[in-house]
Each structure stands twice: as structure tokens, then as C-alpha cells.
Amino acid sequence: MERKKQRARSDPGRAMLLTVMVFFFLGFFLLAIKDGSWQCFVLSVLVPAIVFFGTTVISRLFPSDKLLLALTNFLCALGVLMLYRISPTRGMTQALNYGVGVVCMILSAMLVRYMPKTKTLTILMMIGSLGFLTLPILIGTETNGAKNWMSVGGYSMQPSEIVKLALLWCLAYMLSQRKYILSILFGGACLLILMLQKDLGTALLYYALCLVLLYASTGSLLLVGTGLAGGAGAAVVGYQMFAHVKARLAIWQDPWQYTQGAGLQIVRSFVAIANGGLWGVGLGLGNAGNSTRAGGIPEAYNDFIFPVILHEFGTIFGLIVLGMYLFIVIRAVMIARRSRTVFYGLLAIGCATLIAVQTFVIIGGNIKLIPLTGVTLPFISYGGTSMVSSLCVIGFLQGIASRNAAGVDEDRALAMEGGGLR
């Protein structure tokens, strides 16, 4: 008993995990009181269980970053909670996605932890990702002006979400080998394909990733400046070429002119946020999530989940969620800084960039800071591919963190052995 207490005190992870689990037990229990459905009671136990599983299993396998795990799991479970609130069927699917995502996270962490970086793997990844990325152009379906979805055997997926990870890995590998030309070509090819798919949000994300990785490995402002100029040029071309880009920009300038049409989403998002106020309207009491109800935000489950959170939980809670994303990014940067080799350093800072930029792009779009582009909010938005890819990013970080920890152990062993020079 005494020992248990001591462990609890020494391990901040336990208290944190308990807090997270209590939060979701209460959340689902509250919804269960409202609905009275058995599914919700099941979820009120199941989701904390997945949180527990997702937080503890990796740290049993190898040394890992438990804070990162706890925050990630909180956000994922928050996504399940909000989606269940919006639509119970989507919530159940998302709980499944979350479970699958946790397994994928563990697998990707093991990949980074145990797999040596090899040239052949990278080349295979490059070819595979280019091929995979072009698939939606051939057999994909068009939604919201972008042709970035395809369905395989009744299960629809977004290849760009998965290729994101491959791009990150390949760029980190090539840049660690100082193959700049090749990596620029590869990144450019991916961007071009995305432009063809008219998936501009994801293109923006890829573009930021390429720029950040190039800057991290070269430190050349000239190169980044050229990249930025090229991006600005591409943006102008995109504005001229694509009608839906023009429409998005017009909506961004004044959404209130389009309250009955394309600006409906963002206007309703504003109204939902304003209704929420500081403390929210209360879980289960809002109308913003349900698009069939008057005043509901269309596609609230996907792009506009953050305004729904602000609506029901309030602006203060929204800032708290933003703080969690910030901590995840800071943690990723720490892992990048502590990494022993260039490849893992680049991989980790790439992970940080993906999470930070994706969060910025979608939340910034929600509050009209920048024009709205359709990317998902990492961990929270509905969607299997999105969930898997975001959790794989965390898996990468866990793998790198465990490598860093192993490196410190090695250093300690060296120091014990007498250390220093021969």
C-alpha cells in the first residue's frame, strides 16, 4: 500500500491518466443520462479503457513519452465524445477508428524503434506514395471541389492522409543524406499531384512540411525564401485557375454576404461560438453539431468540430484544447532536439510541423483568421484515415523518444565503463 502510494506520487502519468479517464467517464455518462441508450453507457467505460490501453501499452513495450500519450489520448477521446454527441453512429465508428488508430500508433512506434533506416525502404515508400497519391485522380470521388477521396471495398479513404507520413519519412531520410535536389523534386511532385486533385488544404500542409524540413536541414533562408515565393506564385495561379478558391477567398473576406449559400458554414460557426460564450451552453444542450437541426453547422463532424466544442464546452475550454495541442507540439520539438541523429531530428520536427500547421490551418479557418481550407483537425475530426495518420505521427514521436532514451542509457553505460577517451 505504501509502495503504491509512493509510485503514484513519483509517476505524474498516473494522476494525469486518472484525470483523463474521469473526464470521459463523466462526459459519456452525462450523454447517457440524456439519451438513456445502452451504447452510451458502454462507451462511458469503453473510451476510458481505450485511453488506458493507449497510454500504458507503449510505455510497457519500451521507454516512451507518457505526457505526449496522455494528451493525445485526451484529444482523441474528446473527438469520440463530440462525435457521439453530434451523431451516435458516427461516434461509435469513431470509437472504432480510435481503437484501430491506437494499434497503428503502437505499430508505427515499433517501426521507428526497431527498424533501421534503409535506402530500399525509402525508395519503395517514395514510389508507393506517388502511386497511391495519384489513385484518387483516377478512381476518386469529388467532394467540396476537391477530388481527394476514394473508396475501396465500400470503405472510403483519403490517400493524402497516409502519404503525408511517407512524405515525412522520405524527406527526412533524403535530407539526412543531404540529397537536396532529389527531396525538392519529390516534394514538388507530391504538391503537384495534390494541386491536380484540387486538395488545397492538404497541399498547404505538405508545402509547409517541405519548407520546414528543408530549412531544418540546410538553414538556408535563401532556399526557404525561394520556396515561399514559389508558394505565393502557386497560390496566385491556383486563385486564377480554380473557381472554388476564388469563392473561398470571397467568403473569407466577408462571410456575412453569403449567409444563405457557401458562407453558411462559417457564419453558423461564428454564431455557435458566440452562443457558447465563455463557459459553453452545456454538453448535450447545443444545436451546432446537428446539421439537420436549425442552425446546425454543415459538416460539423469534420472541418467544423472545433466550433462545436466551443459551442458546448465554451471558449475557455477551447483555449485549454489549444493549449493541449501546443504542449503536444512543444513535446515533439523537445524530442526533436534530444534526438541523436539527423534523420530522427528531422522526422520529429516534421511531426511537430504536421500537427501544428494542420491545427492552425483548420482552426484558423474556423475563426476566419485565414481562408477556410478543408483539412481535418488532428485527433478530433471524424475519419479513419485522419485518425490513423495523426496517431501514427504520435507513434513516430514515441519511437524517436524511445531511441533518445536508449541513447541516454548508452551514454550512461559508457560513462560507467570508465567513459571518456581511450
Place this chain on the structure above:
Amino acid sequence: MAASAYELLAMLMRYVFVLLGALIVWRSFRWMSRDARAYRQEMRTLPDAGLVGEIVNLATGEGQPLPREGTIGSSWDSDIRIKDSQALRTHARFEFEEGKGLKVIPARRAYMLLSGQELRGPGYCLHGTPLQIGNTTLRVRLFAGLKVPSPVEYPEPDALLGGDSYTESWEGELQDWDRAQGFPAIPGQEQEEYVPYGTGAVPLGAPVDPYLENAEADPAHYEGNYTEDGQMTWQYAYSLQDLQRAMIEQNGASDEAEGVKYQSPLANRRRRRKRHGT
């Protein structure tokens, strides 16, 4: 009634949720700052963390810490920085491979010698391997305990130092000094060992006292120093007592007695370095 009861419950619970969320953020913040502190403390006890050894510039005697991966070159942000007009900004990069040694990959159009042979592709360095870039000769030193093959025979250090580039650099002066002045032999240490390491034998900036009155106070005596930003510099100094003893043994008696003023070879070297502005 049930609906309004639920409404009140949900409105009450939103404070609980915000509280729990704030608790999580607060705990994360505490956790992160504690963790960062612990990591810093651990790094303080492990000054060699992330390093696999050092690279010594034989001309100046300065050592630079050797990370697992990095670059060699003349640019200020190179991990191993060499001030040499013939070195490229990034002359080569290196990565340590477990069981194989330090893999050195020269940049395109970069000319360098590894163990006296031109390096055209990746090459492996072991403990003691000499590298030559332009006029600079470097020697790799790896930590004991790393999994690397044991060192092989390398050319004599004399051969390394006596190369054309070397004489050009010092305009023959060094050789003159080496041969004409002679270096006092130190008992128990062979000439071959101290020449490469002994060339920069006095801590930079320390006053050289040929009569070695302050020898005890010399802090850099055989020690590695850590500067404030965590960089490690090694400065090799023969124990000044050793030098003194060697001098006395060689000359039998005090130099002063015979009217010969002993000129420290090291002081001489220092002056020359100043003149050349290296």
C-alpha cells in the same frame, strides 16, 4: 421537468469539464518543466552524452567534440569546424555506425585524405585514424566502450606532419625548430606519441614560465575543459614538472649556471602562431 433538470446538470458539469481540462493542462505544464529540469540535470552528469569521441586538430592541438552525426567544414555551423582556406563550407559529413566506426562521406568536389589516401566515397575512421583536409591534419579519437573494430596500424605521425602541405604552412620553420632546437625527451614517453599531441602543448593564453614556478596552479593540466555553452575543448599540456625534470636530466644542471637561457619550445610556437595569425 426532466429536460430542465438535465439542462441544469449539464450547465453545472461544464464547470467540472473546464476544471478537469485546466487540471490536465496544469499537470502537463508541471510535468514538462520537471522533465526538462531532470533532463538537464542528467545531461550535466553525462557531459559526453550524444558524443562518440573527439577530433583533434594536430596543428593547433585543439579537440572538438564528435557527435554521432554531423558535418566537417569551414562554415561556422559545422560540427567540426576547420579554419582552412582549402576546406569547403561543408567538406564532408560523418555518421557513427555501430560496429563499423565513424563513416566519413566527403562532399562532391571535396578532396581529403583518410589515413594518407584520397577518399572518394564513404570511408570508415577508427580510433586514431588521421584525416587531412587542405593543410589541416585531424585525428579521430573514439570513446572506449563503443562497439568498433580495434585500431589498425597507421603511418607514423612524422609522415603525416612532414608532408608538403605542412612545410608550406609553416614555411619550414617548424621543421627547423623540430630539428635544430630538439624537444626534450620525457622519461617514460616516446617521441612518436607526444609529437602529434604535444604540438599545442600549452593552454592558450596561459603565461609560459620557463622556470615553471606556477606549475602547480596550472588548471589545464591534462584536462578537458568545458566552456560555458557545453562545448568541450581539450588542451594537452605536458606536465610542467615533467618538462622541468626532463630538462634537468638532460642538461645535468641549471641552464642559468651555464649562461644559456632556456627558451621554451612551446613559447616559441606560441609566438609563431601569433605572427601567422592562425
Place this chain on the structure above:
Amino acid sequence: MKKLRKNIMRISLVLMSLFFVLAAYGAYTISINGNRWFSSTVNEYAREKRSDVIPGGILDRNGVVLASADEAGKRSYPAAENVRRATVHAVGSSAFNMKSSAEYFFASYLYGFNLTLPERLGYVFSGQKYHGDNVQLTIDSALSAYVAQIFPSDKRGAVLVMNYRTGEVLTEQSFPSFDPADTAAAPAGSSINRCTQSLKAPGSTFKMVTAACAIENYADYQTRVFRCDGLLQLGSRTVIDAGTDLSAGKITKHGSVTLEKAFQVSCNNTFASIALEIGDQKLRATAEKFGFNDNFLFRDIVVENSSYPLTNRTDAEIAWTGAGQSALAVSPLHMCLIASSIANGGVMMEPRTLIAVTAQSGARRMSFSEKVYRRPLTAAQAEILKGYMRGVVTGGTGTAAAVSGVKVCGKTGSAEIDTQENTNAWFVGFLDESASPYSLVVVVEDAGGGGSVAAPIARQIFQWLIKNASAAK
């Protein structure tokens, strides 16, 4: 590695700043726009919630109940019909989406969205419906009724009276108006609040801004003489004065005038040449000091943003801007604010319509205080302009507004609108009396000259204000 670590730290700064930008912008935009978003007409959530709540009452500044509600939550308007009609644009009507009215803009108070948890508990346990807070407006119902009575009944237009020391709006009226108790009979377009929502060319009233610009930029503004030949040819367009009819060969000329004289007689040519001489940049800078091109985010009143044109700045356009035409678009309220800043020693107060919010228990939940919006003029400049405006009423175009024994200052305007037969008649002015610090704007659309149509209405309002100064405190 060294380089990588350094670059990682730089990148991390950028990544973290992204979050700070998000949080800062989000907090800023929600705090600034939150109330506007909430009171927008597409807020279905609020509409849904309203049906469960008994709305709070709306009172005028003297406690006259303008709107109340019965136990079922149905709105009723207990005041007399003429008062109902005169205050409808300030009070609002649940039948129309009038976003600047109290009914919408103060919905968070009126419909109990700000009730605290204990208050809600109290209502639930006593089995009652939630009851929203009462809202007291700065509107004076007696003044409003008087203004509605004297305004020509067949004309469209707007009248706004405010206290230039505190920014309180005493009446905001838009004609035609309607009876909130009988919304079916409302004429088309009557739900628009012309004081705040309709932007028009200000005509000669804009010369207050041009004159302020001249005083600022000419050191010798008192002695400088301008030449008015009646015609100022600029490319294919000509600047003419009121009364000039080129087809009839009639040309109004003022000859050599000083700035003060030109202001009094409202000489277009002089102000056009001033605008051309000083230049578009400086005139725009002065206009922006007065609030043009600013995003009006007043705390308790919704006003459309005024615009000083930024594109198509040819010489003719710049010249006409100086005389108040061109593409200038101003709401009557903003014009009144400009006159108020001159009256108030160069300090522009934020316009306010809310005095207090009171809970049903009688406790005052919040009170609203005055706030300076901006300071476009120095006290000395304001004094000079005040003198010019006094001159307009004593010996210029606005003599019809003069009230004996009282210092009335003002500026007339006759704004040409392409689609209308007659000009829009404007009068902007104020009482330079410490006991009754009121400024007003009168706009009568499609009616004729400001001096002949709007100024007499202003005179009657001034007279009422002086008579009832103690009542309308």
C-alpha cells in the same frame, strides 16, 4: 547536428507562435464580435431558446415601458401608438430582423442568456419559466414622439439626437416607421434603421471634415483668400455651386472668399480646390481621424462602416470629395458624431443606447459608462470650426435653424443622388450651451435644400430640447 538543433529551435518558435496567434486572434475576435454574432439574424439557437423564456422589458431613459411581455412570453408594447411608432427602430420588433434594435442586439440580456446558475436553479425549483432582464435605453420617448410629429409625414428620412458630452442617443428615428403592435401594416422598407444602416453621400455637411483638414494644413487659413468663379473645369467634369444651372446659363459665383466665408455660404468650388490643393492623401487622413474606413465596433449600437473612397481617385473625384459628393458613404449617425466631436472640444464620444441592465429581482446587473471613441481635433481647432458653424446659422445657409437667445451651430447639406429628382436635405448641428449639450442630424430624402427643408425641423427640435432640458437629462 549543431545546425539542425539550432534550426529546430527557430522552427519551434514559429510553430509555437502559430498557436499564440490563434489564441490571441480567437480571443480578440470573439470578444469584439461575439455580441454581433450572437445578435445576428441567423442565430437559430437563440431563437429556439427565446420561446422558453419570458423576455425582459425595454424601458426608456425616464422609465417609460416601451416593451413588456406577458406570462406566456408574448411581447406587448404598452406605450401609446405615436410613442410606439417613434421608438420602434430603437426598440425593435420580433416580427422583423432588425439587427441594430434592442430586441436583437440586447437579446442576451432580454432573453436570459446571462442568467447565473443559482438564478436558474431558483426558477426551476419554483416551477416558473426563466425571466429575462429588463433593459433601460437612453431613448427619450417624449422627444421621439415630438420628432415623429414634426417630421414631414410623406417623406423618408432620419433624425438622430444625441448628447455630445456623454454619447447617449436620445432618439434615433427612421421614416417611414411602423407600429410594432400591428406589423402587418408596416410599409415596405420601414424596418431599415436609416440612422445607422443606410449609407448616403453627406453632401456639404462633409465640408466640416474638409475645413478641419484645411485648418490643419494651412498655416494662414484665416487670411488665405480663395477665388470662386462658379465653375471649376476638371477634365470632362465641372464643379459647380448650388443654384448654378448651366443649361439656363445661370452661374452662382462667390468671388474672393476666406475659408470662414466659404464655409458659411457652402461654396463647392472653394472646398473642391482645397481638396485638390491639399491632396487626397491628407484629406483621407483627416477623414480617417474622424472614423471613416474604420470598423465601427461600438459596445451597444450597430452602425454600418462609413467609407472614404480608395479607388478611382481622379482629380474630379478628389474635388467632388472635398465638397462631399464623390463615392463618400456615411450614415447619419456618423455625421452627427463628427458634429459632436466639434461641439465637444475635439473629443468624439462613443454613441451609446444602453443605460443599465436590471435583473427581475431588481438588482442592477450592469451599468454602462461613457467612453471616448477617438480624438480627431485639438480643442483649438474644434473652437475654430465651432465658430464657422455658428456663422452658418447666424449668417449663412443655415439661418432657418437659428433659435433666438441660444447659440445654435450647424452645417447644411444638399446631397445629389443620381436616382432622385431632388437633393437629400441634411442638417447637422448642435447647441453650444452647457445646460443642453445636444447635437442632432436631420436627413430628409428627396426633399430639396438642407437650409430650407432640414434646418427648420432642426430648429423645432432645438426649441423642444431647450424647453425640456431639465426633463431630458
